[in-house]
Amino acid sequence: MTMNHSIDPAVAALLPLAKKEGIATVWDRYKAMQPQCGFGQLGVCCRICWKGPCRIDPFGDGPQRGICGADADTIVARNVIRMIASGAASHSEHGRHVALALLGVAEGKLPDYRIRDEEKLRAVAAKLGLETDGKEIPAIAREVALATLGDFQNQDHDTPCTWLASTLTEKRLERLAGLHALPHNIDAVVTQILARTHVGCDADPANLILGGVKGALADYDGMCLATELSDVLFGTPRPAVTAANLGVLKEDAVNIAVHGHNPLLSEVVCDLALLMDDEARRAGAAGGINIVGICCTGNEVMVRHGIPLATNYLSQEMALVTGAVDAMVVDVQCIMPSVSEIGACFHTEIITTMDDNRIPGATHVRFRETTAAENAREIVSLAIAAFRRRNPQRVVIPDFRQTAVVGFGTEAIVGALAALNADDPLKPLIDSIANGSIRGIALFAGCNNTRTTQDSSFVTMAKKLARNNVLLLATGCGAGSFAKHGLMTQEATEEHAGDSLKGVLTAVGTAAGLGGPLPLVLHMGSCVDNSRAVEVAVAVANRLGVDLDQLPLVASAPEAMSEKAVAIGTWSVALGIPTHLGTMPQVTGSPAVTELLTETAKDLLGGYFMVELDPDKAADRLLAVIDERRQGLGI
Ligand code: XCC
Known part of the structure; x- marks a missing residue:
């Protein structure tokens, strides 16, 4: 394998350092994994029951059917739509989280959050066909949240999900309805994919793929509502000038990397970081607190608040190799489990926050919307404490940052x-x-x-x-x-x-x-x-x-x-x-x-x-x- 790992100059600068320190990265593990399983690459390996694993011989000399009789078409279709179900579940779970938070705000139960974009709330309500005239903001927010949560609860198969139905063209909706591909309920559609792909169920590849299309449209619904309601709670993106790449880390600041996806956590960490800046300075960080983003949490806070982006998925470990990250705070999705091991090579606190997304070796701060500020304060305090333990001799921040x-x-x-x-x-x-x-x-x-x-x-x-x-x-x-x-x-x-x-x-x-x-x-x-x-x-x-x-x-x-x-x-x-x-x-x-x-x-x-x-x-x-x-x- 002679392929270059990355064209990112910061990665090129840090890989030799990782090697010298004996730190294995995603690229080392990729190399160690070669050659990768050919059956898996083709999608013809079935692990859906314990008679298996079965795999179909792509060259035609060996088995053409699994033990139950499923052929390559069935196995591949089942595998790919299970991936779609997981993707839809991930985005939609994030969306549900945001919708429930909006409901909590509307009902006055979440003092650490507020509606930052009332105009957007009204626009969203109008898009969903809700009457807003003469109603106060909390009442509108409640209706929007409940209408949204309906997309997880509706049991009428003939009524498509609200967000989907209010955001696509008429012609598209008709076309998808004609294929019976319109989801009526995100949770139900994800469950249906898991059910129909159980051993002994749907074996028709075209039918399975159409079920996958429906699941994917449920995914669209979930991400649409996640996006729009996040704007309501945290502000709608506006053009801002900021910077990207590992050069956004600062030697003289407490560097907190927010990583994952859901803005409910990162937004409050950003708020608390502002309030605790003096505390960081008292700990010796002349630059105060420097929040940087990784992956999609990074994108969320970048487009809303101009917070700099440290890096994207594949180089998340490199952020730790700089020795300059004091805390990496993660929530859900795309967090490599390896970060806790690499963090342990340095002074870095890896902080997980979601009860269903934990990593062995990480510090877990149980994040709840009801106690968000208190949790964020604990997280920022852990980062400041880690900063005190930072070894300046091991800090290597590659001087690469782009506007x-x-x-x-x-x-x-x-x-x-x-x-x-x-x-x-x-x-x-x-x-x-x-x-x-x-x-x-x-x-x-x-x-x-x-x-x-x-x-x-x-x-x-x-x-x-x-x-x-x-x-x-x-x-x-x-x-x-x-x-x-x-x-x-x-x-x-x-x-x-x-x-x-x-x-x-x-x-x-x-x-x-x-x-x-x-x-x-x-x-x-x-x-x-x-x-x-x-x-x-x-x-x-x-x-x-x-x-x-x-x-x-x-x-x-x-x-x-x-x-x-x-x-x-x-x-x-x-x-x-x-x-x-x-x-x-x-x-x-x-x-x-x-x-x-x-x-x-x-x-x-x-x-x-x-x-x-x-x-x-x-x-x-x-x-x-x-x-x-x-x-x-x-x-
Ligand atoms: Fe994850 Fe969203 Fe992919 Fe990046 S792009 S690796 S999903 S962080 Ni979404």
Whole structure:
């Protein structure tokens, strides 16, 4: 394996240090894992019952059926939709947590939280079809929370989830209803996937995949409500200038890395850090407390409050290798269990906070919304105490940080466009697409994966697409990649955008008071914030009177890794969006499932998966798809 681990210069700077200290990283473990199981890679290994494990011989000489009789198509389909169920469960559990918090705030039970964006609350209520006239904020919040929780409780199969039904185009809803793919209840749909994939149940690959599509749409519903209600509680993203990469750690400050996904924890830690800054200074930290983000928690606080991003998924361990992180505070999802072992090599407190997400060796502070400030105070105190134990001789902060202009949620994008046309903000965007100044739109999402060189495909594809005048949106660890590599700057627009795209970004950015163009890639937020991109697309589609599968819009997850990414990719396809994967999905052991996802989906849904591991070729394929869509629209 001669592949480079990462194009991130901070990673390159720290890997030799990790080696010298005898610290194993994700890349060492990846190497030790080679060769990886070929059956697993093809998706043909079944571990669903204890007669197994069974695996299908991909070459046809050995068994073609598992002990129960399931063939490769059944096994692959079951495996992939179980991944979707887990992804949907993860996003939606996060969403439920936020919805319950909103209810608690509305009922005056959570003194450490408040509604920070009343305008957004009213907008959300209107979107859900709730009457708000003459009602006080707590009453509206309560109704919104209850309507949202209905998406976890509704037992009427013919009534689709509220958020889904109020955020997609009519045509899309009809199409999905025709396929019986509209979820009525997030929890029920996740449960149904687990039930139908139990030994001896659904064996029809097409039927299973359709069940997976429904699960993926439940995932969309869960992330949509998580995003929108988080805005209500914590503020809607606004453009802000901040920075990314490990150079945002400070030698003279108590460095607290917030890592995971759910803003309910990180927001209160940020609040408490402000209040406890003096305490940190008294402990000898002249720079006070420095909060930095990792993964999607990092993206959440970055787009809302301009908190710098330390790094994205694959290099989370590197943050610890700097010896400068005093506490890594984690909640849920994408936290490598290895962090506690690496933290123990230093003075770093690894603090878990959620009772159902613990890591051996970490300190557990039981986080409750009812006692949030008290819990956050304990967390920050642990960080300050750890700072006192920090060994300055072991601190190596690589001097890499890039400016990042972030915070482009739907409201911010529409707000910027309104500077050009206050009466009809979407018009400048639509005109630019119609006249070809913007050739198309690409949403970059998804993770990092050891199977590719970290960040490399993101950067290669984005530069090529931008040169070809494609407007770029990003979320999750994809957004982290762009932020770390300086592509969320005005300079990047000057350097990499094609002439007509540059013209549009400059006109909008200048009118919006940015004193120059919008950044080359617009940071929309965390993974749950992919729903923001859908919101923009739906607004454009409605305005044009077309459906989503007619727009020159594509999505790409060049380094997809997690079950959540499988769920997101699948709803992206279900919404009609051609969706590129830059890592090989574990489905190719079934020609039937592969065909369903890459070909049949096109007829049924308008969207489909495209797999291309070479980023340069992937960009070409996306451009071709964009042009095909433009032709279809006659533009
Ligand atoms: Fe996790 Fe969201 Fe993937 Fe990053 S992008 S590795 S899921 S943190 Ni969501």
